[in-house]
Amino acid sequence: MELSYILNELGEDRELYFNAVAPPILQTSNFAAKTVADLRHMLQHEPEAHLYTRGNNPTVTILEKKIAALEGAEHAIAFGSGIAAVSAAILSQVSAGDHIVSVKKPYTWTNALMKRFLPRFGVEVTMVDGTDPENYRAAIKPNTRLLYMESPNSYTFELQDIAAIAAIAKEHNCTTIIDNSFASPINQNPIALGVDLVVHSCTKYIGGHSDVMGGIICGPRAMINKIFEREYMTLGAVLSPHDSWLLIRGLRTLPIRMERVAANTRQVVEYLVSHPKVAHVNFPFLPLHPQYELAHKQLRNNTGQFSILLKTKDISKVEAFCNKLQHFLMAASWGGHESLIYPIAAAYTVGGLKPSLPFNLVRFYIGLEAPDYLINDIEQALSEI
Numbered sequence: 001m002e003l004s005y006i007l008n009e010l011g012e013d014r015e016l017y018f019n020a021v022a023p024p025i026l027q028t029s030n031f032a033a034k035t036v037a038d039l040r041h042m043l044q045h046e047p048e049a050h051l052y053t054r055g056n057n058p059t060v061t062i063l064e065k066k067i068a069a070l071e072g073a074e075h076a077i078a079f080g081s082g083i084a085a086v087s088a089a090i091l092s093q094v095s096a097g098d099h100i101v102s103v104k105k106p107y108t109w110t111n112a113l114m115k116r117f118l119p120r121f122g123v124e125v126t127m128v129d130g131t132d133p134e135n136y137r138a139a140i141k142p143n144t145r146l147l148y149m150e151s152p153n154s155y156t157f158e159l160q161d162i163a164a165i166a167a168i169a170k171e172h173n174c175t176t177i178i179d180n181s182f183a184s185p186i187n188q189n190p191i192a193l194g195v196d197l198v199v200h201s202c203t204k205y206i207g208g209h210s211d212v213m214g215g216i217i218c219g220p221r222a223m224i225n226k227i228f229e230r231e232y233m234t235l236g237a238v239l240s241p242h243d244s245w246l247l248i249r250g251l252r253t254l255p256i257r258m259e260r261v262a263a264n265t266r267q268v269v270e271y272l273v274s275h276p277k278v279a280h281v282n283f284p285f286l287p288l289h290p291q292y293e294l295a296h297k298q299l300r301n302n303t304g305q306f307s308i309l310l311k312t313k314d315i316s317k318v319e320a321f322c323n324k325l326q327h328f329l330m331a332a333s334w335g336g337h338e339s340l341i342y343p344i345a346a347a348y349t350v351g352g353l354k355p356s357l358p359f360n361l362v363r364f365y366i367g368l369e370a371p372d373y374l375i376n377d378i379e380q381a382l383s384e385i
Helices: 003-008 036-044 058-070 082-091 108-121 133-139 162-171 221-235 241-252 254-273 292-298 315-324 371-384
Strands: 075-079 099-103 124-128 144-150 175-179 197-201 215-219 278-282 305-310 340-343 361-365
Touching (some): 003 241, 058 241, 075 221, 082 108, 082 215, 108 144, 133 162, 144 162, 254 305, 315 340
Parallel strands (some): 175 197
Antiparallel strands (some): 075 215
């Protein structure tokens, strides 16, 4: 299916809404039936019918069709946030007494789900170094039901060999789920590599304007319909029609934004790699990166995220560097038009909390600004180191 068709036409039956170029926001909670027989049909076919916006809404359906097609999936289901999608996908595959093998250092709230929430309900989780697929195999137990990936994963951006881990899962009759938010469906399609379910935080690249939150699960129609009937309808973490409309708007420019972000990021990384005040750059597309070949095998292009280790052992200097940046916002998310930093130092407290990541690690996201504009800003801020 052509990319241009997916982004501009798929799911958009314009003759149904006065041939409007942009689809309408069907801001309604209910859909009426003319007869009892009609209502009965709607109740019996709710995964496809429009009965109640907590289940299906036409504006949301357009978004789901487009992202499913971008991922090469049969079907998709949208949620109110990325972690809602992650949680529903994981919960759909496990019961009390089951076991999950997950990559270490996933997204913060995925980590919390794995370590704090699931054990309360009798689900065991083993976290492994995902850079070697055999670590997944070694951690599998008779009660293992799910192998979870996030490639590249958060903050330090190690990759997993998606096809190899998916093959291991099939050998052991396990489901695979991957968080593909880092890459977007433009740059990586895990279903083609054998993965069962793909999740996205649509808040990031898909939205692209830092003004909407959402999440989505893509996969086989039977698996998605099962999630709809259980986790989705029961827990109610639905995406609103208006937010769906904003995400459809974001999809229109997704390819060109990803291309610009990738080019800008390469220039900024090239500057930082050779800087004497930067100890290390975590970026899989550097030729000396140990997973450089795997990055080119799985990803069509780089994206905007990387992290650096500043060459200092003084947390106050890390803070001074971050505070002196004038054109980078300090924020927790990424994927919009604006460039951001997230310093791990912010999570450290005097005499208290000390995360597993070093305090001199700063995560960057490069947006749509001119690279020289950003590089000059970093240069003046590095004077604090």
